[in-house]
Amino acid sequence: QLPLVESGGGLVRPGASVRLTCVGSGFTSEVYALGWFRQAPGKGRERVSCTTYGDEITFYDNSVKGRFTVSRDNAKNTMYLEMNNLTPEDTGLYSCVAGRSNRVCDGREAWDLWGPGTQVTVAS
Helix, strand or coil, X not given: CCCEEEECCEEECCCXXXXXXXXXXXCXXXXXEEEEEEECCCCCEEEEEEECCCCCCEEECCCCCCCEEEEEEHHHCEEEEXXXXXXXXXXXXXXXXXXXXXXXXXXXXXXXXXXXXXXXXXXX
């Protein structure tokens, strides 16, 4: 059983909204920092968001700030990524990640768990 599994991706038109879900198993997400990464075809992986555990502060990449919103339901070991006003530049494989330390949010430590990802394609 994978520790993280994403769902909710698909093909959508520009301007549409999509909500991705990430479900964790085998660990308690309440004490993990959680994040989303994406990788566009032919490009490197980029971080979309990072949410600390405890105070649950979310940091967003500038490219998604104001359009994407992260929420987490620790009781369900689940995290969501609400994406609005999507553009073709948002196309990519979206993966959720978990880290035992909040230091993953500033890059001082590496992420511990990765999901396989869910594809989001924005095209007309």
